Amino acid sequence: MSNNFQRVFFHEVGHFVAKELNFKLNGIGEAESIELESIGYNNEYLGRTKPKIPAGVDPNRSIVHLAEKLASLVYGCFIQSLFLNQNFTICFDMKGNGIEDLKEWDGILLNFSNKRSEIIKNEEKYFEKLISLKENGHFDSFFGLNPDDYVIKDINNLSLYHLNLNAVRANIDEFLEIHQQYYYEFLNEIKNILEI
Ligand SMILES: [Zn+2]
Numbered sequence: 001m002s003n004n005f006q007r008v009f010f011h012e013v014g015h016f017v018a019k020e021l022n023f024k025l026n027g028i029g030e031a032e033s034i035e036l037e038s039i040g041y042n043n044e045y046l047g048r049t050k051p052k053i054p055a056g057v058d059p060n061r062s063i064v065h066l067a068e069k070l071a072s073l074v075y076g077c078f079i080q081s082l083f084l085n086q087n088f089t090i091c092f093d094m095k096g097n098g099i100e101d102l103k104e105w106d107g108i109l110l111n112f113s114n115k116r117s118e119i120i121k122n123e124e125k126y127f128e129k130l131i132s133l134k135e136n137g138h139f140d141s142f143f144g145l146n147p148d149d150y151v152i153k154d155i156n157n158l159s160l161y162h163l164n165l166n167a168v169r170a171n172i173d174e175f176l177e178i179h180q181q182y183y184y185e186f187l188n189e190i191k192n193i194l195e196i
Helices: 003-026 066-084 099-135 165-194
Strands: 031-038 045-051 151-153 160-163
Touching: 003 031, 003 045, 003 066, 003 160, 003 165, 031 165, 066 099, 066 165, 099 165
Parallel strands: none
Antiparallel strands: 031 045, 031 160, 151 160
16 A cells, blocks of 8 residues: 555545544544545545444534534544644645645634634644654554554445444554543633634
């Protein structure tokens, strides 16, 4: 598998980490499926995470947990950037891999325009924290995941791969146990800033 495949894998699993912790915390925001699709040039792939919509819930009204939503949107770029040893703002940029995440994040913050810079400052501070955690081995098992062990080729579409989320979940469970305290701190900071 190419480096691009690994990069997109960790980006999507980054969203998954946040969604799993949101689910543990609030019982909301679980991921239904994650797909990686080869787009046919430059060995490049697109990743997609589809949310699980609980029965009886209007998908248009599901953005009630704004802090959790903002955190899960930026987590793809956080994890991708830790993996690549880059600043997350390279990814979380209108020219970066996280463009769709950034657009959605921007849309939510339209209602909190006076808090935008504080939210960004908090993300930068938290990313520094994640870098120091990585330097101390916090992510060793996590980044040791081999994408090949978790992808299933689509039977009809040769360029499409599905992630086996149960297998990913089983293998990041211990990581989530130790990671959750940091994630919840990040989430609480967002809630404090937005006063929600
Ligand atoms: Zn993303």
